Amino acid sequence: MIEGRDLQLLARNVRNDQRSRWGGLLKLALILVVMVWGWLGPVDVAQAFSEDQKIFLQAWRIVNQAYLDDSFNHQNWWRLRQDYLQRPLADREAAYGAIEEMLATLDDPFTRLLRPEQYRSLQVSTTGALSGVGLQIDLNPNTHDLEVVAPIPGSPAEQAGILGGDRILQIDGQDTAPLPLEAAAQLMRGPQGTRVTLTIQRPKPEAIHKFELVRDRIALNPVVAQLDRQNPQFPIGYLRLAQFSANARAELAQGMVNLENQGAKGYILDLRNNPGGLLQAGIDIAGLWLDDGTIVYTVNRQGMLDSFDAPHHALTTAPLVVLVNQGTASASEILAGALQDNGRAVLVGERTFGKGLIQSLFELPDDSGLAVTVAKYETPNHHDIHRLGILPDQVVPQDPITLEQVGTAVDRQYQAAVQALIAG
Structure with a gap:
Protein backbone atom coordinates (compact mmCIF):
# COMPACT_ATOMS: atom_id res chain seq x y z
CA MET A 1 0.00 0.00 0.00
CA ILE A 2 1.35 3.40 -1.01
CA GLU A 3 1.16 6.06 1.63
CA GLY A 4 0.28 9.69 0.79
CA ARG A 5 3.89 10.87 1.16
CA ASP A 6 5.12 8.05 -1.06
CA LEU A 7 2.43 8.92 -3.64
CA GLN A 8 3.64 12.51 -3.72
CA LEU A 9 7.23 11.32 -4.23
CA LEU A 10 6.11 8.97 -7.02
CA ALA A 11 4.19 11.78 -8.75
CA ARG A 12 7.20 14.06 -8.44
CA ASN A 13 9.49 11.40 -9.93
CA VAL A 14 7.07 10.87 -12.83
CA ARG A 15 7.02 14.61 -13.51
CA ASN A 16 10.82 14.79 -13.31
CA ASP A 17 11.07 11.83 -15.69
CA GLN A 18 8.73 13.54 -18.15
CA ARG A 19 10.71 16.76 -17.92
CA SER A 20 13.90 14.79 -18.53
CA ARG A 21 12.38 13.14 -21.61
CA TRP A 22 11.12 16.43 -23.03
CA GLY A 23 14.44 18.07 -22.22
CA GLY A 24 16.27 15.30 -24.06
CA LEU A 25 13.98 15.62 -27.07
CA LEU A 26 14.49 19.37 -27.11
CA LYS A 27 18.27 18.94 -26.97
CA LEU A 28 18.09 16.39 -29.79
CA ALA A 29 16.02 18.79 -31.89
CA LEU A 30 18.52 21.58 -31.30
CA ILE A 31 21.40 19.29 -32.25
CA LEU A 32 19.61 18.34 -35.49
CA VAL A 33 18.97 21.99 -36.34
CA VAL A 34 22.64 22.80 -35.80
CA MET A 35 23.66 19.84 -37.97
CA VAL A 36 21.33 20.86 -40.79
CA TRP A 37 22.55 24.45 -40.47
CA GLY A 38 26.11 23.22 -40.79
CA TRP A 39 25.32 21.12 -43.85
CA LEU A 40 23.22 23.58 -45.78
CA GLY A 41 24.17 26.97 -44.40
CA PRO A 42 21.55 29.45 -43.20
CA VAL A 43 18.29 29.23 -45.11
CA ASP A 44 16.40 32.37 -46.09
CA VAL A 45 12.92 31.94 -44.66
CA ALA A 46 10.32 34.56 -45.54
CA GLN A 47 13.08 37.13 -46.00
CA ALA A 48 12.27 40.06 -48.29
CA PHE A 49 15.11 41.13 -50.58
CA SER A 50 15.37 44.48 -52.30
CA GLU A 51 15.54 44.63 -56.10
CA ASP A 52 19.26 45.38 -55.90
CA GLN A 53 19.82 42.38 -53.63
CA LYS A 54 17.87 40.21 -56.07
CA ILE A 55 20.22 41.23 -58.88
CA PHE A 56 23.18 40.28 -56.69
CA LEU A 57 21.56 36.96 -55.75
CA GLN A 58 20.82 36.10 -59.36
CA ALA A 59 24.46 36.71 -60.27
CA TRP A 60 25.57 34.55 -57.35
CA ARG A 61 23.24 31.71 -58.41
CA ILE A 62 24.46 31.78 -62.03
CA VAL A 63 28.07 31.42 -60.93
CA ASN A 64 27.12 28.83 -58.33
CA GLN A 65 25.45 26.65 -60.97
CA ALA A 66 27.65 27.22 -64.02
CA TYR A 67 31.21 28.17 -63.07
CA LEU A 68 33.90 25.74 -64.19
CA ASP A 69 35.75 25.53 -60.86
CA ASP A 70 33.33 24.10 -58.29
CA SER A 71 35.76 25.01 -55.49
CA PHE A 72 35.28 28.67 -56.52
CA ASN A 73 38.99 29.36 -56.19
CA HIS A 74 39.12 27.35 -52.93
CA GLN A 75 36.60 29.41 -50.96
CA ASN A 76 33.20 28.92 -49.33
CA TRP A 77 30.90 30.34 -52.00
CA TRP A 78 27.82 30.15 -49.75
CA ARG A 79 29.56 32.01 -46.93
CA LEU A 80 30.63 34.68 -49.41
CA ARG A 81 26.99 35.12 -50.41
CA GLN A 82 25.92 35.57 -46.81
CA ASP A 83 28.70 38.06 -46.12
CA TYR A 84 27.66 40.24 -49.05
CA LEU A 85 23.96 40.10 -48.13
CA GLN A 86 24.83 41.65 -44.77
CA ARG A 87 25.99 44.76 -46.57
CA PRO A 88 23.49 47.51 -47.45
CA LEU A 89 23.06 48.07 -51.18
CA ALA A 90 21.97 51.66 -51.65
CA ASP A 91 21.32 51.45 -55.38
CA ARG A 92 21.96 49.44 -58.55
CA GLU A 93 25.51 50.72 -58.88
CA ALA A 94 26.24 49.42 -55.37
CA ALA A 95 24.85 46.04 -56.44
CA TYR A 96 27.11 46.04 -59.50
CA GLY A 97 30.07 46.88 -57.28
CA ALA A 98 29.26 43.98 -54.95
CA ILE A 99 28.96 41.61 -57.91
CA GLU A 100 32.31 42.73 -59.31
CA GLU A 101 33.97 42.33 -55.91
CA MET A 102 32.48 38.86 -55.58
CA LEU A 103 33.64 37.81 -59.06
CA ALA A 104 37.13 39.19 -58.40
CA THR A 105 37.58 36.56 -55.67
CA LEU A 106 37.55 33.90 -58.42
CA ASP A 107 40.81 35.32 -59.88
CA ASP A 108 39.41 34.75 -63.38
CA PRO A 109 39.51 37.87 -65.59
CA PHE A 110 37.18 36.24 -68.11
CA THR A 111 34.30 35.83 -65.62
CA ARG A 112 32.93 39.32 -65.37
CA LEU A 113 29.90 41.57 -65.03
CA LEU A 114 28.55 43.34 -68.10
CA ARG A 115 26.55 46.44 -67.32
CA PRO A 116 23.55 46.96 -69.64
CA GLU A 117 25.44 49.13 -72.15
CA GLN A 118 28.41 46.75 -72.10
CA TYR A 119 26.17 43.73 -72.58
CA ARG A 120 24.47 45.38 -75.58
CA SER A 121 27.82 46.39 -77.07
CA LEU A 122 29.16 42.85 -76.80
CA GLN A 123 26.06 41.48 -78.50
CA VAL A 124 26.42 44.04 -81.28
CA SER A 125 30.14 43.34 -81.82
CA THR A 126 29.56 39.61 -82.32
CA THR A 127 27.02 40.39 -85.06
CA GLY A 128 29.58 42.36 -87.05
CA ALA A 129 29.27 46.07 -86.21
CA ALA A 219 32.47 48.44 -90.16
CA LEU A 220 33.57 44.91 -89.37
CA ASN A 221 34.36 42.78 -92.38
CA PRO A 222 35.73 39.59 -90.84
CA VAL A 223 37.06 38.07 -94.09
CA VAL A 224 39.59 39.18 -96.70
CA ALA A 225 39.93 36.89 -99.75
CA GLN A 226 42.59 37.46 -102.43
CA LEU A 227 44.30 35.32 -105.07
CA ASP A 228 48.11 35.39 -105.07
CA ARG A 229 49.40 34.76 -108.63
CA GLN A 230 53.12 35.30 -107.90
CA ASN A 231 53.66 31.68 -108.93
CA PRO A 232 51.55 31.16 -112.09
CA GLN A 233 51.92 27.39 -111.76
CA PHE A 234 50.51 27.42 -108.23
CA PRO A 235 47.97 30.20 -107.54
CA ILE A 236 47.36 30.59 -103.82
CA GLY A 237 44.12 31.64 -102.21
CA TYR A 238 44.80 33.99 -99.28
CA LEU A 239 42.10 34.24 -96.60
CA ARG A 240 42.39 36.49 -93.57
CA LEU A 241 39.87 36.07 -90.77
CA ALA A 242 39.67 39.01 -88.35
CA GLN A 243 37.23 37.58 -85.79
CA PHE A 244 34.69 34.82 -85.26
CA SER A 245 31.45 36.76 -85.59
CA ALA A 246 28.05 35.36 -86.48
CA ASN A 247 28.56 35.97 -90.21
CA ALA A 248 32.20 34.81 -90.39
CA ARG A 249 31.47 31.25 -91.54
CA ALA A 250 29.24 32.34 -94.43
CA GLU A 251 31.69 35.00 -95.62
CA LEU A 252 34.67 32.65 -95.41
CA ALA A 253 32.80 29.94 -97.33
CA GLN A 254 31.93 32.45 -100.06
CA GLY A 255 35.56 33.58 -100.22
CA MET A 256 36.72 29.97 -100.58
CA VAL A 257 34.27 29.32 -103.41
CA ASN A 258 35.35 32.48 -105.24
CA LEU A 259 39.04 31.60 -104.93
CA GLU A 260 38.37 28.03 -106.06
CA ASN A 261 36.64 29.37 -109.16
CA GLN A 262 39.66 31.61 -109.84
CA GLY A 263 41.94 28.58 -109.87
CA ALA A 264 43.44 28.47 -106.37
CA LYS A 265 45.46 25.28 -105.85
CA GLY A 266 46.32 25.86 -102.20
CA TYR A 267 45.30 28.15 -99.36
CA ILE A 268 46.80 30.32 -96.67
CA LEU A 269 44.44 31.00 -93.76
CA ASP A 270 45.69 33.98 -91.77
CA LEU A 271 44.60 33.84 -88.10
CA ARG A 272 47.27 36.22 -86.86
CA ASN A 273 45.95 38.71 -84.29
CA ASN A 274 42.51 37.10 -84.37
CA PRO A 275 41.18 37.36 -80.78
CA GLY A 276 38.45 34.76 -81.28
CA GLY A 277 34.76 35.38 -80.74
CA LEU A 278 31.92 32.90 -80.96
CA LEU A 279 32.81 29.30 -80.15
CA GLN A 280 30.20 27.96 -82.57
CA ALA A 281 31.65 30.07 -85.38
CA GLY A 282 35.06 28.46 -84.81
CA ILE A 283 33.53 24.98 -84.91
CA ASP A 284 31.53 25.77 -88.05
CA ILE A 285 34.58 27.17 -89.86
CA ALA A 286 36.64 24.09 -88.97
CA GLY A 287 33.95 22.08 -90.74
CA LEU A 288 34.71 23.96 -93.98
CA TRP A 289 38.18 22.36 -94.02
CA LEU A 290 37.68 19.04 -92.23
CA ASP A 291 35.60 16.27 -93.78
CA ASP A 292 35.76 14.11 -90.66
CA GLY A 293 37.45 13.93 -87.27
CA THR A 294 37.01 15.70 -83.94
CA ILE A 295 37.20 19.49 -83.94
CA VAL A 296 37.39 20.14 -80.20
CA TYR A 297 36.68 18.58 -76.82
CA THR A 298 35.07 20.56 -74.01
CA VAL A 299 35.45 19.70 -70.32
CA ASN A 300 32.86 20.87 -67.78
CA ARG A 301 33.08 21.31 -64.00
CA GLN A 302 32.34 17.62 -63.42
CA GLY A 303 35.25 16.68 -65.68
CA MET A 304 32.85 15.31 -68.30
CA LEU A 305 34.06 15.40 -71.89
CA ASP A 306 31.94 16.48 -74.82
CA SER A 307 33.11 16.62 -78.41
CA PHE A 308 32.28 18.46 -81.61
CA ASP A 309 32.95 16.54 -84.80
CA ALA A 310 33.28 17.58 -88.44
CA PRO A 311 29.96 17.35 -90.33
CA HIS A 312 31.41 15.72 -93.50
CA HIS A 313 30.86 18.86 -95.61
CA ALA A 314 34.38 20.15 -96.30
CA LEU A 315 34.46 22.59 -99.21
CA THR A 316 37.96 21.69 -100.40
CA THR A 317 40.76 19.19 -99.98
CA ALA A 318 43.43 21.55 -101.34
CA PRO A 319 46.57 21.94 -99.22
CA LEU A 320 46.36 24.48 -96.41
CA VAL A 321 48.80 26.51 -94.30
CA VAL A 322 47.57 28.45 -91.26
CA LEU A 323 49.38 31.56 -90.02
CA VAL A 324 49.35 32.12 -86.23
CA ASN A 325 51.06 34.40 -83.71
CA GLN A 326 50.79 35.60 -80.11
CA GLY A 327 47.53 37.38 -80.98
CA THR A 328 45.84 34.17 -82.16
CA ALA A 329 43.45 33.45 -79.30
CA SER A 330 40.40 31.55 -78.12
CA ALA A 331 38.21 30.39 -81.03
CA SER A 332 41.19 30.96 -83.34
CA GLU A 333 43.16 28.46 -81.30
CA ILE A 334 40.29 25.98 -81.44
CA LEU A 335 40.37 26.20 -85.24
CA ALA A 336 44.17 26.08 -85.47
CA GLY A 337 44.39 23.15 -83.04
CA ALA A 338 41.72 21.19 -84.90
CA LEU A 339 43.47 21.64 -88.26
CA GLN A 340 46.89 20.80 -86.82
CA ASP A 341 45.90 17.74 -84.80
CA ASN A 342 43.89 16.28 -87.68
CA GLY A 343 46.83 16.71 -90.05
CA ARG A 344 44.75 18.98 -92.26
CA ALA A 345 47.06 22.00 -92.16
CA VAL A 346 50.61 23.08 -91.43
CA LEU A 347 50.84 25.85 -88.83
CA VAL A 348 53.43 28.58 -89.46
CA GLY A 349 54.35 31.52 -87.24
CA GLU A 350 54.67 31.90 -83.47
CA ARG A 351 53.17 30.30 -80.36
CA THR A 352 49.55 31.35 -79.90
CA PHE A 353 47.99 33.38 -77.07
CA GLY A 354 46.87 30.49 -74.84
CA LYS A 355 43.23 31.09 -73.92
CA GLY A 356 41.65 27.69 -73.44
CA LEU A 357 38.58 28.71 -71.44
CA ILE A 358 35.02 28.96 -72.72
CA GLN A 359 32.58 31.61 -71.51
CA SER A 360 28.81 31.69 -71.74
CA LEU A 361 26.71 34.84 -71.56
CA PHE A 362 23.87 35.05 -69.05
CA GLU A 363 21.34 37.87 -68.99
CA LEU A 364 20.30 39.40 -65.67
CA PRO A 365 16.78 40.79 -65.07
CA ASP A 366 17.84 44.44 -65.56
CA ASP A 367 19.42 43.79 -69.01
CA SER A 368 22.92 43.55 -67.61
CA GLY A 369 24.74 40.27 -68.03
CA LEU A 370 27.47 37.94 -66.87
CA ALA A 371 30.22 36.32 -68.88
CA VAL A 372 31.02 33.14 -66.95
CA THR A 373 33.75 30.58 -67.58
CA VAL A 374 31.75 27.36 -67.93
CA ALA A 375 34.22 24.95 -69.52
CA LYS A 376 37.69 24.52 -70.89
CA TYR A 377 38.58 23.00 -74.20
CA GLU A 378 41.14 20.52 -75.41
CA THR A 379 42.42 20.02 -78.93
CA PRO A 380 41.60 16.74 -80.71
CA ASN A 381 44.83 15.26 -79.30
CA HIS A 382 43.72 16.32 -75.79
CA HIS A 383 46.14 19.22 -75.40
CA ASP A 384 45.05 21.76 -72.80
CA ILE A 385 46.49 24.97 -74.22
CA HIS A 386 45.36 27.46 -71.55
CA ARG A 387 48.30 29.75 -70.73
CA LEU A 388 50.46 27.53 -72.94
CA GLY A 389 49.25 28.22 -76.46
CA ILE A 390 49.80 26.13 -79.58
CA LEU A 391 53.29 25.70 -80.97
CA PRO A 392 53.24 25.92 -84.79
CA ASP A 393 54.84 23.23 -86.93
CA GLN A 394 57.21 25.82 -88.37
CA VAL A 395 58.29 28.62 -86.01
CA VAL A 396 58.96 31.87 -87.85
CA PRO A 397 59.50 35.02 -85.72
CA GLN A 398 58.04 38.24 -87.09
CA ASP A 399 58.44 41.85 -86.01
CA PRO A 400 55.16 43.81 -85.99
CA ILE A 401 54.06 44.88 -89.46
CA THR A 402 51.19 47.01 -90.75
CA LEU A 403 48.25 45.58 -92.63
CA GLU A 404 49.61 47.10 -95.85
CA GLN A 405 52.75 44.97 -95.39
CA VAL A 406 50.86 41.67 -95.00
CA GLY A 407 51.80 39.35 -97.86
CA THR A 408 54.78 41.44 -98.96
CA ALA A 409 58.48 40.58 -98.82
CA VAL A 410 58.77 41.88 -95.23
CA ASP A 411 56.08 39.42 -94.10
CA ARG A 412 58.42 36.54 -93.31
CA GLN A 413 55.63 34.32 -92.02
CA TYR A 414 53.59 34.69 -95.19
CA GLN A 415 56.62 33.95 -97.38
CA ALA A 416 57.34 30.84 -95.30
CA ALA A 417 53.73 29.73 -95.78
CA VAL A 418 54.05 30.14 -99.56
CA GLN A 419 57.19 28.01 -99.57
CA ALA A 420 55.50 25.33 -97.47
CA LEU A 421 52.61 25.13 -99.92
CA ILE A 422 54.82 24.96 -103.01
CA ALA A 423 57.06 22.32 -101.40
CA GLY A 424 53.95 20.23 -100.80
Missing part, protein backbone atom coordinates in the same frame (compact mmCIF):
# COMPACT_ATOMS: atom_id res chain seq x y z
CA LEU A 130 30.57 48.47 -83.57
CA SER A 131 31.52 52.07 -82.96
CA GLY A 132 34.75 53.42 -81.46
CA VAL A 133 38.46 53.52 -82.23
CA GLY A 134 38.71 50.06 -83.81
CA LEU A 135 40.85 48.01 -81.43
CA GLN A 136 40.54 44.32 -80.71
CA ILE A 137 41.68 43.92 -77.11
CA ASP A 138 42.05 41.17 -74.54
CA LEU A 139 43.46 40.53 -71.08
CA ASN A 140 46.77 38.73 -71.00
CA PRO A 141 45.97 35.41 -69.22
CA ASN A 142 49.25 35.50 -67.30
CA THR A 143 49.63 39.16 -66.34
CA HIS A 144 45.98 40.31 -66.67
CA ASP A 145 47.31 43.38 -68.52
CA LEU A 146 45.05 44.99 -71.11
CA GLU A 147 46.67 44.33 -74.48
CA VAL A 148 45.95 45.15 -78.11
CA VAL A 149 45.36 42.01 -80.12
CA ALA A 150 45.08 43.90 -83.40
CA PRO A 151 43.70 47.13 -84.84
CA ILE A 152 40.76 46.75 -87.20
CA PRO A 153 41.73 47.54 -90.82
CA GLY A 154 40.97 51.14 -91.75
CA SER A 155 40.10 52.13 -88.17
CA PRO A 156 41.38 55.24 -86.36
CA ALA A 157 43.62 53.01 -84.23
CA GLU A 158 45.16 51.33 -87.27
CA GLN A 159 45.71 54.66 -89.04
CA ALA A 160 47.39 56.09 -85.91
CA GLY A 161 49.90 53.22 -85.85
CA ILE A 162 48.79 51.23 -82.81
CA LEU A 163 50.10 47.67 -83.09
CA GLY A 164 49.22 44.22 -81.85
CA GLY A 165 51.02 43.51 -78.57
CA ASP A 166 50.82 47.10 -77.35
CA ARG A 167 49.79 47.35 -73.70
CA ILE A 168 47.09 49.94 -72.92
CA LEU A 169 48.06 51.68 -69.68
CA GLN A 170 45.48 54.48 -69.57
CA ILE A 171 42.30 55.57 -71.33
CA ASP A 172 41.72 59.31 -71.01
CA GLY A 173 44.01 59.28 -67.99
CA GLN A 174 42.22 56.43 -66.24
CA ASP A 175 44.42 53.47 -65.31
CA THR A 176 43.31 50.23 -66.96
CA ALA A 177 44.82 47.87 -64.37
CA PRO A 178 41.64 47.51 -62.26
CA LEU A 179 39.22 47.58 -65.20
CA PRO A 180 37.32 44.56 -66.50
CA LEU A 181 37.66 43.99 -70.24
CA GLU A 182 34.25 45.37 -71.22
CA ALA A 183 34.68 48.43 -68.99
CA ALA A 184 37.89 49.30 -70.84
CA ALA A 185 36.20 48.73 -74.20
CA GLN A 186 33.30 50.95 -73.14
CA LEU A 187 35.67 53.81 -72.31
CA MET A 188 37.07 53.66 -75.84
CA ARG A 189 33.64 53.71 -77.45
CA GLY A 190 31.64 56.86 -77.93
CA PRO A 191 29.86 59.07 -80.43
CA GLN A 192 31.42 59.47 -83.84
CA GLY A 193 33.73 62.49 -83.97
CA THR A 194 34.59 62.55 -80.25
CA ARG A 195 38.15 62.13 -79.03
CA VAL A 196 39.86 59.68 -76.70
CA THR A 197 43.51 59.54 -75.57
CA LEU A 198 45.26 56.19 -75.10
CA THR A 199 48.53 55.77 -73.23
CA ILE A 200 50.35 52.81 -74.76
CA GLN A 201 53.43 50.85 -73.68
CA ARG A 202 55.18 49.23 -76.62
CA PRO A 203 57.31 46.16 -75.82
CA LYS A 204 59.81 46.38 -78.73
CA PRO A 205 61.50 48.77 -78.30
CA GLU A 206 60.07 49.46 -74.86
CA ALA A 207 58.57 52.94 -74.87
CA ILE A 208 55.49 54.90 -73.76
CA HIS A 209 53.34 56.58 -76.43
CA LYS A 210 50.20 58.69 -76.30
CA PHE A 211 47.65 58.53 -79.10
CA GLU A 212 44.74 60.97 -79.45
CA LEU A 213 42.13 59.22 -81.57
CA VAL A 214 38.92 60.45 -83.11
CA ARG A 215 36.15 57.89 -82.75
CA ASP A 216 34.48 56.71 -85.92
CA ARG A 217 31.94 54.19 -87.15
CA ILE A 218 33.69 50.82 -87.50
